[in-house]
Amino acid sequence: xxxxxxxxxxxxxxxxxxxxxxxxxxxxxxxxxxxxxxxxxxxxxxxxxxxxxxxxxxxxxxxxxxxxxxxxxxxxxxxxxxxxxxxxxxxxxxxxxxxxxxxxxxxxxxxxxxxxxxxxxxxxxxxxxxxxxxxxxxxxxxxxxxxxxxxxxxxxxxxxxxxxxxxxxxxxxxxxxxxxxxxxxxxxxxxxxxxxxxxxxxxxxxxxxxxxxxxxxxxxxxxxxxxxxxxxxxxxxxxxxxxxxxxxxxxxxxxxxxxxxxxxxxxxxxxxxxxxxxxxxxxxxxxxxxxxxxxxxxxxxxx
Numbered sequence: 001x002x003x004x005x006x007x008x009x010x011x012x013x014x015x016x017x018x019x020x021x022x023x024x025x026x027x028x029x030x031x032x033x034x035x036x037x038x039x040x041x042x043x044x045x046x047x048x049x050x051x052x053x054x055x056x057x058x059x060x061x062x063x064x065x066x067x068x069x070x071x072x073x074x075x076x077x078x079x080x081x082x083x084x085x086x087x088x089x090x091x092x093x094x095x096x097x098x099x100x101x102x103x104x105x106x107x108x109x110x111x112x113x114x115x116x117x118x119x120x121x122x123x124x125x126x127x128x129x130x131x132x133x134x135x136x137x138x139x140x141x142x143x144x145x146x147x148x149x150x151x152x153x154x155x156x157x158x159x160x161x162x163x164x165x166x167x168x169x170x171x172x173x174x175x176x177x178x179x180x181x182x183x184x185x186x187x188x189x190x191x192x193x194x195x196x197x198x199x200x201x202x203x204x205x206x207x208x209x210x211x212x213x214x215x216x217x218x219x220x221x222x223x224x225x226x227x228x229x230x231x232x233x234x235x236x237x238x239x240x241x242x243x244x245x246x247x248x249x250x251x252x253x254x255x256x257x258x259x260x261x262x263x264x265x266x267x268x269x270x271x272x273x274x275x276x277x278x279x280x281x282x283x284x285x286x287x288x289x290x291x292x293x294x295x296x297x298x299x300x301x302x303x
Contacts, residue, residue, distance in 0.1 A: 008146050009090060009188050010035055010054070011139065012129045017052055019132070020120040023113040024050055038179075039171050043097035050113055051097045054184075057167065058091035062187055085189035089154075093161060094182040110179070117182050118156060127151040127186065145191055154185035203292045220291050223263040224298035226256050226276045227285075235260030236302065239278045239285075246271040267291050276300045 006014060014033045018024065024032050025048050034042055038053040065087040096113035100106040130138060130147045138147055161167070161183045168178050204221040226241065227234040241262045243252045256262045256276070268291075275286040285300035 006035070008129065008143055009151065009186060010056075011142070012127055012132050012151075013054055013092070013186070016120065016124065016127065016132050017054070017117065020124075021052070021113070021116050023109075023116045024048070024052070037172065038093075038095050038097075040177065043099050046097065046099050049099050050109060052113065052117065053093075053095045053097060055093045055095070056090060057093055057161070060089045060091070062087040062089050065187070082194045083192045085191045087187050088190055090186045090188055091161075092184040092186065093164075093167065094184055095179045114180060114182060121153055121155045121182065121184060125153055127153055146189070149189060152187045154187075156183055157185065202296050202298060205292060218269060219265075220267045220269065221263060221265040222267065222289075222291055222293075222298045223261065224274070224300060226260045226262065226300045226302070228281070228302040230302075236276070236278060239276045241274065241276045241300070243267075244273045244275070246273070248273070274298065274300055276302070278302075 014030065017033050018028050018030065028048070032046065032048055032051040034051065034053050035055065036042060038055050042053070043051060067084040069084045094117055096110040096117070098106045098109040100109060128148060128150050129142065133139070161181065164181065202223045206219050208217045208219065226236045226239045228236050237256055237258045237260055239256045239260070241254050241256060242250060243264050244250050252264055254262050254264065271288065271290055273286065273288050275284045277284045281302045283303060285302040287300055289298055
């Protein structure tokens with residue numbers, strides 16, 4: 001059986017209109033917002049007499065927002081590069097429909113509905129799916145990478161839609177009504193696949209010559225990740241990590257970044273103890289490590 005879940009951007013627009021456009025009537029249903037071809041046969045089946053058609057007419061990359069930035073991440077001991085998403089402008093024509101038998105009443109209802117759509121969209125300059133679906137929560141299957149993404153809206157741009165006459169002239173059916181539209185552009189990301197960048201570097205050893213003689217000093221920088229085996233995602237951000245020597249004396253503390261990563265620098269070879277704590281975990285994540293580590297791992301995991 002085919003899925004009835006809309007494209008997530010379409011679904012977010014639909015939810016916004018159903019929640020905010022009061023002209024659709026109290027308890028408006030999904031049947032009143034359509035993404036199908038706008039033609040009279042659809043409007044005749046509107047039991048509530050009013051509906052909105054949101055028709056996707058074009059897709060174009062937004063070159064002004066193109067970025068070549070890449071964000072490296074540690075995944076299972078390897079480093080992957082996450083490229084910045086490309087941004088695509090989705091062009092919609094929003095038309096209002098009424099099946100009222102009185103033509104004057106039909107025109108009045110459609111104009112009121114269309115004007116309210118302009119107001120609702122203009123008061124939502126950035127579409128954030130999780131906010132739109134609050135209260136109630138995101139629908140099952142909604143992509144989490146898009147849930148908190150801000151989608152900029154451009155509402156009724158000054159130049160308008162350049163081929164409106166051609167658009168209405170190609171609609172199917174015996175009637176080809178010319179209707180005013182709200183020209184809407186939603187800029188949405190297309191997430192690109194991550195790429196393998198190489199093995200993760202967790203130990204950097206630097207040897208310094210002392211006083212120009214034959215003696216040298218070795219200093220080591222280590223890096224690890226704090227994880228929670230019971231949580232999803234498993235990386236623990238903003239955790240306190242403490243480094244002590246073999247006698248239990250504190251040498252340094254740091255916090256993990258948003259990917260759960262931490263690092264300590266300028267360490268002499270030897271034995272150390274690592275311990276991570278967060279308010280959300282009663283027991284610390286800890287381990288005794290030897291620097292440099294034969295395995296190259298200095299990760300900590302909350303039980």
